[in-house]
Amino acid sequence: MHKESAIREPLILGHKTYHDITEDVCRSIEGKAPKTWYILFGIALLLGLYGVGCVLYLLGTGIGTWGLNKTVQWAWDITNFVWWVGIGHAGTLISAVLLLFRQRWRMAINRAAEAMTIFAVFMAGLFPLIHMGRLWVGYWVMPIPNQFGSLWVNFNSPLLWDVFAISTYLSVGFVFWYIGLLPDFATIRDRAKHPVSKKMYSILSFGWSGRAKHWNRFEIVSLVLAGLATPLVFSVHSIVSFDFATSVIPGWHTTIFPPYFVAGAVFSGFAMVQTIMLIVRKGLKLEAYLHTKHIEYMNIVIMVTGSIVGVAYLTELFISWYSGVEYESYAFINRATGPYWWAYASMMTCNVISPQLMWFKKLRTSLLFTFFISIVVNIGMWFERFVIIVTSLHQDYLPSSWSMFHPTWVDIGIYIGTIGLFFVFYLAFARYFPVLPIAELKTILKISGESYKNGSAPERPTPAPVVAAAAAPVVEQVVTEAPFAESASEAKEEISEEEKQNRISSLIEKLGAGSADAKDDLKLISGVGPKLEGTLNDIGIYTFEQVSKMTKEEYGLLDSITGTFPGRAERDNWAEQASNLMNK
Amino acid sequence: MADRVIYAMYDDDEVLMDGAKKLVSEGVHITDVFSPFPIHGIDPIIGVKHTRLGIVSFMFGLLGMTLAVIGFKYFMIDDWPIILVVNQTLAC
Numbered sequence: 130m131h132k133e134s135a136i137r138e139p140l141i142l143g144h145k146t147y148h149d150i151t152e153d154v155c156r157s158i159e160g161k162a163p164k165t166w167y168i169l170f171g172i173a174l175l176l177g178l179y180g181v182g183c184v185l186y187l188l189g190t191g192i193g194t195w196g197l198n199k200t201v202q203w204a205w206d207i208t209n210f211v212w213w214v215g216i217g218h219a220g221t222l223i224s225a226v227l228l229l230f231r232q233r234w235r236m237a238i239n240r241a242a243e244a245m246t247i248f249a250v251f252m253a254g255l256f257p258l259i260h261m262g263r264l265w266v267g268y269w270v271m272p273i274p275n276q277f278g279s280l281w282v283n284f285n286s287p288l289l290w291d292v293f294a295i296s297t298y299l300s301v302g303f304v305f306w307y308i309g310l311l312p313d314f315a316t317i318r319d320r321a322k323h324p325v326s327k328k329m330y331s332i333l334s335f336g337w338s339g340r341a342k343h344w345n346r347f348e349i350v351s352l353v354l355a356g357l358a359t360p361l362v363f364s365v366h367s368i369v370s371f372d373f374a375t376s377v378i379p380g381w382h383t384t385i386f387p388p389y390f391v392a393g394a395v396f397s398g399f400a401m402v403q404t405i406m407l408i409v410r411k412g413l414k415l416e417a418y419l420h421t422k423h424i425e426y427m428n429i430v431i432m433v434t435g436s437i438v439g440v441a442y443l444t445e446l447f448i449s450w451y452s453g454v455e456y457e458s459y460a461f462i463n464r465a466t467g468p469y470w471w472a473y474a475s476m477m478t479c480n481v482i483s484p485q486l487m488w489f490k491k492l493r494t495s496l497l498f499t500f501f502i503s504i505v506v507n508i509g510m511w512f513e514r515f516v517i518i519v520t521s522l523h524q525d526y527l528p529s530s531w532s533m534f535h536p537t538w539v540d541i542g543i544y545i546g547t548i549g550l551f552f553v554f555y556l557a558f559a560r561y562f563p564v565l566p567i568a569e570l571k572t573i574l575k576i577s578g579e580s581y582k583n584g585s586a587p588e589r590p591t592p593a594p595v596v597a598a599a600a601a602p603v604v605e606q607v608v609t610e611a612p613f614a615e616s617a618s619e620a621k622e623e624i625s626e627e628e629k630q631n632r633i634s635s636l637i638e639k640l641g642a643g644s645a646d647a648k649d650d651l652k653l654i655s656g657v658g659p660k661l662e663g664t665l666n667d668i669g670i671y672t673f674e675q676v677s678k679m680t681k682e683e684y685g686l687l688d689s690i691t692g693t694f695p696g697r698a699e700r701d702n703w704a705e706q707a708s709n710l711m712n713k
Numbered sequence: 714m715a716d717r718v719i720y721a722m723y724d725d726d727e728v729l730m731d732g733a734k735k736l737v738s739e740g741v742h743i744t745d746v747f748s749p750f751p752i753h754g755i756d757p758i759i760g761v762k763h764t765r766l767g768i769v770s771f772m773f774g775l776l777g778m779t780l781a782v783i784g785f786k787y788f789m790i791d792d793w794p795i796i797l798v799v800n801q802t803l804a805c
Contacts, residue, residue, distance in 0.1 A: 147749070272788060281788040285795065316749060341761050344751035353770045571750035660728050 133233075133576045140234055140573060142417040144580035147571050150418075151316060154565045157413045158317060162560055165412070173552035180546005183539050184259055192262055194539040201522045201534040206256045207372070208514040209544050212397070213253035213551075214295065214369055215390075215510060218362070219398025220246025221298070224305050225358035228351065233577055234426050236569045237419040241409060242402045243306040244562070248554040249401075250299045252547040257291070259543070287371035294368040298361050305354050311337045312347065313563040366394040373517065380460035380521030383448070389441035396434035396484070397510035399427050403503035407496060409559060418565055421494050428493035431506065435484025438513075442481060456526070464520045468533060472516050479509020629690055633668050636686045640678050643671035651676070653710055656701035664691050676707035718744075726752045733758050 145153075187194050197204055220242040227235040258267050269275075270292045272282050282289050314334035321327040337343060370390035373381040403424065410419045449461040464473045483505050487493040524531045558564075575581050648671035651662045668690060670676060679687070684698045719741075723729035730752065733743055743759045746752070755761075789795050 151749070272784070279793040281793055283795075284785060284789055312749070339747045339749055341746045341748070341752070341755050341759060344748065345756050345761050346764060346766065348751055349764050349766050353767055357770075357774075568750040572753070658724075658728060659732075660725065 133582070135582060137577075138422045139579035139582045140237065140418075140422070140577035141570070142420055142579045145417060145574060145578055147574060150565075150570050150574065151320075151567055153415065153417070154313075154563050154567050154570075155317060155320060157559070158561060158563065159320070163412075166556065166560065170553065170556045173549045173556060176545055176549025177553045178546075178549075180543055180549055183542035183546055184255070187259060187539055187543065188264055192260070194537060196535045196537045196540055198532050198534070200525055200530050200532045201519055203522065204515075204519050204534050205536055205540040205544060206260045208511065208518050209547065210253050210256035211369055211390075211514045212511050213249045213256075213547065214365065215394035215397045215514075216401045216507070217246040217249035217253065217298075217302075217398065218366060218391075218394035219402050220244075220249075220306075221302060221358050221362050221365075222395055222398070223402075224302075224309075225355040226362055228355045229359065233573050234423050236566055236573060237423045238402055238406055238427070239569075240306070240309060240562075240566050241406055241558075241564050242398075243302060243309070244555065244558045245401060245405060246302045246398075247299065247306060248551050248558075250295065250302065251554070252551050254295060254299070255547060256543075257288075287368055287375050290368045291372060294361075294365045298365045301354065301358050301361060305351075305358060308347065308350055308354065309566055309569070310562065311335055312339060312343075312568040313566060315339065316567055317563065362395075363391055366390045369394075378521050379454070379456040380464070380517065383445060385441055385444055389438060392434045392437035392441070393480075393510060393513060396431060396438055396480070397507055399431050399434070400503040400506035400510070403427055403431070403499055404507070405555065407500045407503070409564060413559065413564060415565060418570065421496065424496060424499050425490075425494050428487045428499055428502075431502075432484045432487035432493070435480060435487075435506070439481040439484075442477065459524075460521055463524055464516055467520065467524065469516065469520045469523070472512050472520065476509055476512040476516050479505045480513060483509070632686055632690050636683060636690070637669045639683060640670065640675040643669060643675050645671060647672065649673045649710070654701070654703050654706045656698070656703065661691075673707040673711040677704050677711055679704045679707075726750075730755060730758065 141150075195204070195206065220239075223235050223239050223242045227239070258264055261267055261270075270282060270289065272284075311334055314330050315337035318327060318330035318334050321330055367387035367390065370386035374383060374386040376382055406419060407424070410416055446461055449457045452458070464470075483502050486498075486502065492498050519534050523533060645666065648666070651657050651665055651670075651673075652659060654673075654676065657665070665671075668687075679698070684703075687698055721732065723732060726748065729746070729748075733746065733755065736743060737758060746755055746759055748755075756763075
């Protein structure tokens with residue numbers, strides 16, 4: 130097994146068994162939703178429905194219901210589009226790039242971030258669609274043979290590339306998310322008690338059985354998809370930036386737009402992951418799997434990408450002066466000091482100053498501060514798009530046509546509505562889908578689990594070779610109950626080697642010494658397998674007689690030494706079993 | 714054909730791996746291993762063959778790329794030429 134450095138902080142806190150992971154993640158799906166969930170869902174649904182109403186009004190009446198005018202012909206629609214695409218960006222980065230770099234901490238956030246990506250891209254895609262005015266001919270953006278002769282879409286236009294980039298992004302993101310969900314749906318299916326939910330989850334899990342071949346293919350497909358999705362991390366937002374960068378508008382035709390948009394997108398995406406996950410981990414009680422260290426890693430990403438964005442802002446300013454082009458300089462002077470100075474100031478404060486605070490370890494490991502900053506960053510990133518779009522347009526080459534942009538209630542309603550719809554989807558996801566990748570977390574449990582790292586659940590010795598006489602298959606019982614609370618807490622405490630020796634000797638004192646020569650086949654005790662037998666032998670327990678003398682106190686002592694199956698010996702009542710076996 | 718089928722249940726992946734190794738070395742055929750999460754390293758022991766999915770997807774990628782290039786040529790040059798340079802003397 131892959132080893133992880135001992136000084137690296139564990140990713141899964143406390144003593145968790147494989148079974149605990151399943152229980153912890155499935156709890157929210159199998160149990161009843163709390164009242165707060167219904168309240169939040171209700172609010173989100175109302176906002177979403179209001180947004181749908183606004184969209185219908187827009188489609189019925191026309192784009193004139195937006196606050197656009199002949200100078201500012203593009204405003205909130207594209208601002209919201211770019212904002213949502215940007216938010217979706219973290220999901221692909223986490224699932225693809227972090228997978229390729231084998232970042233194990235991604236497993237606490239990848240499922241939720243991928244879901245966020247998909248829902249955010251839904252919301253983003255809505256804006257260009259309704260912007261077309263005639264939604265029912267939306268399929269014209271695809272290069273399909275048509276009745277207008279040899280008329281094709283314009284392949285020179287970045288707006289068309291957007292269509293392809295966003296739809297590829299959505300489909301690859303969805304497939305990635307779904308492939309990961311398959312085994313977890315199967316887990317829920319196998320646990321489901323209600324026939325309807327069993328049926329639903331068995332359809333969703335596509336007949337997943339968990340055989341070795343399935344897992345082999347699962348891992349290869351994840352890797353291939355990660356390879357396919359990595360270019361998307363860079364291409365999608367590059368192309369979104371081309372919507373502006375290939376134009377001739379001062380303030381837009383900037384060559385640093387692609388990298389700067391990509392960094393900005395990752396920046397805002399991680400901020401949104403923080404906002405959501407800080408609520409989710411509390412609400413679903415997943416603090417053991419997503420803790421301060423994960424938050425800190427994400428804050429470092431926010432800090433780095435935020436700094437890239439900051440450098441890009443300053444570079445833009447410098448180049449606008451250095452170019453010597455009056456129009457170019459004016460665009461930037463107007464941004465900072467013109468009528469929209471407040472938007473520029475909020476952008477600069479939220480995006481350049483706030484991520485710099487993450488240099489302080491105290492701040493970046495504070496959950497409350499992180500939550501606050503994550504919201505600040507998303508406000509800032511909305512203003513960034515607003516500043517780029519509206520302030521570059523509102524004072525154009527002809528001063529007589531200068532104007533301001535005033536959003537109408539339809540503009541605002543649609544924007545608020547997408548936020549509502551996003552949370553409708555997200556809350557439904559958090560309720561019915563496994564928010565953490567159950568299967569993937571289990572693969573890192575022994576590498577990065579706290580109790581495995583600090584030795585309170587020590588590395589089990591390699592099993593004593595199966596005795597030749599025992600030709601019958603070794604059937605171990607699967608532990609299905611969660612360990613008792615008291616023994617679990619006992620297993621958590623760290624014990625030194627010396628202390629361990631003390632406990633072993635006191636245990637043997639009580640049970641009486643046994644010898645390897647006169648050993649019984651302890652595997653006959655239900656609950657003891659070859660591995661545990663080896664552990665018991667190492668301690669000095671060889672015979673049924675010794676085991677039969679065990680009481681609650683000795684069980685506790687044994688658990689504190691082995692730490693492997695807390696509470697198990699007592700539950701299976703080894704002592705009684707052993708005395709029965711002894712008398713046979 | 715084996716004359717009997719044995720189902721073995723393990724509650725630990727490492728124990729399972731060691732058990733599988735032992736059984737295979739004793740000539741027992743292991744039909745399959747079912748697990749709730751991937752057990753790394755089990756494939757060579759029980760003989761799951763390496764997949765060619767990676768190569769296949771690369772070839773599909775090449776196919777898609779070729780189709781896209783052919784499509785662009787047809788749409789923009791043959792079927793509906795877009796004249797990007799009006800003054801031909803300036804074209805290189």
